[in-house]
Amino acid sequence: MRDASGHSESPGLDEVAGGSWISNWLDSRTGYRALVRSALYERVPGGARWRYVWGSTLVFAFMTQVITGLVLWASYSASAQTAWESVYYIQYEMTGGWLLRGLHHVMAQAMVVLLALHVMQVVIDGAYRAPREVNFWLGLVLMMLVLGMALTGYLLPWDQKGYWATRVATNLAGLVPLVGPSIQQLVVGGPDYGHHTLTRFFALHAGFLPATLVIFLVLHLTLFRKHGLHAKQPITKPDAMFWPDQVLKDAVAMLAVMAVVLGVILMPALRAILAGEPIVPGHLGAELGAPADPSEPYAAARPEWYFLFLFQFLKVFEGWGATGEFLGAIVVPGATLGIMFLMPIFGQWKLGHRFNIVFTIAILAGAGLLTAMALHEDYYALWADRSAFADVEKLIESTGGDDEKIFAALGHDKEKLNVFTNRREKLEAIRRSEAFLAAVKQAARDSSRAVELAGRPEKIPSTGALSLVRSDPLSQGPKLFAQHCQSCHAHIDPTAENAEEVFAKSSAANLFEFGRESWVRGLLDPKRVGGAAYFGNTAHKEGDMVSFVCEDFTDEDEWKQDDKEAVIFTLVAESGLLQGTGKKGTGRKKVIKRGQGLIADTDRCGSCHPYRDNETELGYAPDLNGWGSEEWLVGIITDPTHQRFYPDTNDRMPRFGVASEGGLQALSNKQIKLVSQWLRGSWYRPAVHSQASSVRDHP
Amino acid sequence: MTEQLSEDSAEQETRRRSFLAGVVAVLCGGLATLPPVVAAVWAFLDPLQRSSGAATFLPLTDLTNVPADGQPRQFPVIADRVDAWTGYQAEPIGAVYVKRDEGTERVEVLSATCPHAGCFVELDNAAGCFRCPCHNSSFTLDGGIVAPSPSPRSMDSLECEVSKAGAVSVKWQNFYTGIEDKVARK
CATH class of the missing domain: 1.20.810.10 (Cytochrome Bc1 Complex; Chain C)
Incomplete structure (x- = not known):
């Protein structure tokens, strides 16, 4: 059978396709039936099998x-x-x-x-x-x-x-x-x-x-x-x-x-x-x-799971330097691939074929084992009991990790040392895994925050989402605080389980909810002002503020309860963090006016603190105008020895925003602003959460 | 005879099974392919769900910048703009011609977008008219069509407001081009 174009067709194909004039026309132009036929009617020796899918x-x-x-x-x-x-x-x-x-x-x-x-x-x-x-x-x-x-x-x-x-x-x-x-x-x-x-x-x-x-x-x-x-x-x-x-x-x-x-x-x-x-x-x-940030460490970095075995394989060559990496990342995988390319040659012999099977299974099993090892190392802390290694931790802490001292503490017993070394390695593995898990958690927080920021009604600036993250107090504040402030200051909810432990280790005030009512109440509480969460671990432990709160402020003849409340309320108002404290409208204005009078009074707070028009000189005690506000915080972080703060009595706090000639500031002005905003809990919150959120919703 | 029948029925059975296998194969294959196709079409059609939002009045200029001399002047329209994921603050998003005739307080605003195919209409001061550089549509200074013209309608006028203090604002809109009627885009 030959059509008009001279194209030859095998008989019977019309039947296959139904033989309508459209399919005939199309087939005469394209020969599609032969194509479909050759695609579909391939012989499968021994019948269809699942293993061919x-x-x-x-x-x-x-x-x-x-x-x-x-x-x-x-x-x-x-x-x-x-x-x-x-x-x-x-x-x-x-x-x-x-x-x-x-x-x-x-x-x-x-x-x-x-x-x-x-x-x-x-x-x-x-x-x-x-x-x-x-x-x-x-x-x-x-x-x-x-x-x-x-x-x-x-x-x-x-x-x-x-x-x-x-x-x-x-x-x-x-x-x-x-x-x-x-x-x-x-x-x-x-x-x-x-x-x-x-x-x-x-x-x-x-x-x-x-x-x-x-x-x-x-x-x-x-x-x-x-x-x-x-x-x-x-x-x-x-x-x-x-x-x-x-x-x-x-x-x-x-x-x-x-x-x-x-x-x-x-x-x-x-x-x-x-x-x-x-x-x-x-x-x-x-x-x-x-968003990718070359300046932000990312301890949770891992390749996708199917490359995890290569990642783990590189660890085999740890300590070999660049040669090891060259071997692990290039030579061995290259050689493996090379062997796979040679498989058809080996396969000509029965033994070679067997080798190929064993080799393939070994590679897959090895990859599986390495993957399992990588996952085990990363997630080890989830099932390992760190408390079982408390004695190891204690010994390392007491000896400063010095091998000689540890050996001595173990009574120069080599067997004991072996057991100890073994357990120390396990403890290290738990610690590494804990760090990885913490990094994964942090990565999840960073990711959801970046998404939250990108979803603002203003959308992402043309400079990209990274600039949004970098100028976000909630993303940057905790990191900057940990890096620059945490060696002295705590930042922990006083009601938290381990709060006292953290306070004991810190050498300056706890800045959690600084400027808010809870913080001011603690400052003016005779039981707490001299404690570790405020001045207890500082040079001001026995200073005028502590003695004022413990002696004068408790004198009920001098300070009526209403007066105290007015002072607290007014200080919080100075910081601009009054929201949620209840009073509104004229009632609020009245209390603030009374509080302002009490604070400015040169027989009360104003005897040391400059405030409003009380003419108390700057320099003896911090200026309470705008106390706790962003501008005030930026000021004290920039230079705590400034006249407005502690020109003579600054206790170890670095001047983060002051640089010697030609030098760099410890914190840039932008960073100081970010820390201040974070401490004050002022960051973007999506509309649905804005009413319920408070400073407590930080990570 | 019986053998012939049983052979026929066996062949029929094979054909029936083949047909059934074919139908199930097509169904399974189709079902397996459905998710990527659905996801692709669903996501590809996303732009149809987007709109530029309701037209709003945007501040344009001050009345003192529009002398009552009948001469159109070009002003950029400044507004916040969202382009997919990027938000732009106070950015030029278009241009208009503003004109006030001698002895009147009435301000007229014409969109600089040509109603023919959307090119930017230029003001030809020497000829005293508007001219589109793309297909040579010409318009009078009032925006009226100068025949013969490829443009199906006059230049699009935009609603404007002048505050007591003299601030001129315009209701910024884009219109479909190439048709006789002035229909706002959504």
Whole structure:
């Protein structure tokens, strides 16, 4: 049978397609029936089997990545100021964005698992043997391309997790002899990480790698069709056709893969429903960390779980320096891959085939073991009992960790020392794990705060979300405080369980809720003013303020209860943190006026403190005008020896905002402002929480 | 005869099973492909849910900057703007021509966007008219169409208010281009 175009067709195909005039017309122009036929009616020796589904599920997974990836591309913007921001928009603001990104993210992981299964099936079945060697090599190239896409995709959200993990990966690439540094610079897009790292990674992830993958996939499938399916021996069942028998199994497997992927995405929603909590779509699917910040350490940095074994493997070579890293990151993985490329050659012999199977299983088992080890190290503190090592901790503390002293304390008993060293290592492991878990928690807090800030009605400034985080008192305050203030000052709720313990260790006042009613009440409480939470551990322990509160302020003839309340109320009013104290309108004004009179009175507070127009000279005691306000706090942190504060009686507090000529301030003016705002609890709160939130809702 | 029948029925059974397997395979494959397709379409259609919000009056200039000489003057429209994830504060978001005729207090505001295809209409002082550089639409200084013109309608006038103190504000809107009627975009 020959149609008008002279195209020859095998008889019977009309029947297959129904033979309508449209299909006849289309077929005469395209020859699609022959194509469909050759695609579907492939002989499967020994019948359809579940073990043949992995290749198809991989193609399905790749198609899912293409579909979701293209639409993600339509909303993604690759630059250091817009990558995180656009991903935030996809995840939290775009309709269905969470599902789109979730599918892309989880399917990428599923693909790695499917790859492992596919390789295993091919090796165990000996499907790499002649004449299918080239196809096996093509498959290995495909595997590397998929892993390359996983690696490059991890960076694209430009969050802390992806940024730090990728820094490690690119630094390792720099270890390749001779060309390493050049490779690194080419991949990173310059000497440093930035816009070009993202544009290049994106071009690799969405352009070069998938395009190459498609080419190799076409070759892989063409050769697969050329040689036919390699049947698992021995063949016990009659042959079947690819359609519909094997297609059915493939389709069921695809559905199962999709069900697992959806299950992973929707699991938190199920948990929320069970816990009776509202479902936040943005929290489903893929997570988004805080925006990448090269100046912010990120102890929770780990590669994606399927690269965790490589991360752990590098630890094997700890102490070997750059040589070790070169061995662990390049030589050994390279050699492994090299052996895999040689598998079809080895497989010609029965022994070689057995070696290949053992090798593949060993690699997968080794990777599994290394992954388990990495997870065990990271999460060790969750099940380890640190209190069981209290004696070890005590001995280290009392000896300052000095080996000689420890040996002496153990009575120079070598056996005891061995036991001790062993237990000390375990304690160290717990400590490292605790640090990691704390870092993970901190990362989660940073991430949700960044998302909260990005969701403000004003949206993200054009300078990017990082600038938003860097100018956020809630994000920066605790870090700056820990770094610069915590060596003396405590910042802990006095009602907390370990508060007294923390106060005892601190050498300056507790600044929790500074400027608020609770803090002022403590300051003017004779039982507390001389305690560790206020002046107890300072040079002012026996100073005039403590004796004033303990003696004068308790004198009920001199200070009526109403007067005391008025002073407290007025001081809080000076700090501008009166909200929630009850009094409003004229009542409030009256009390403040009375309090102002009492504070300014030169027979009362005003005898030492300058306030309003009481003409008390600056310099003896801190100025109470605007006490506790942001401006006042900025002033005292900048220079506590300023006339307004403690020009002669400053007790060890550094001048954070004053620098010697040519030097740098310990804290920049912006940082001082951030600490002050954080201490005062003044930071952005989303509208829904604003009424309920207080200074207590800080981390 | 019986053998023939049983062979036929066996073949029928195989065909029936094949058909069923095919249907189930298509169903499973379709179902598996559904989530990415749904997510992709759902997210891709997101822009249809966005609107630029209700038109509001934005401060434009002071009356003293618009002399009553019948001569249009160009002013930028300044407003806060949100572009997907980025928020811009007090940024030029468009331009208008403002004119006050001799001896009147009445202020007229014309959008600088050409109603033909959305190009920026320029003021041709020498010719005493507005001219669009893209397709040569011309308009009188009142915004009226100068025939023949590719523009289907006159320049779009915008509502404006002048406060007692002399602050001129404009109700900023964009209109669909290329049609005879002036229909505001949402």
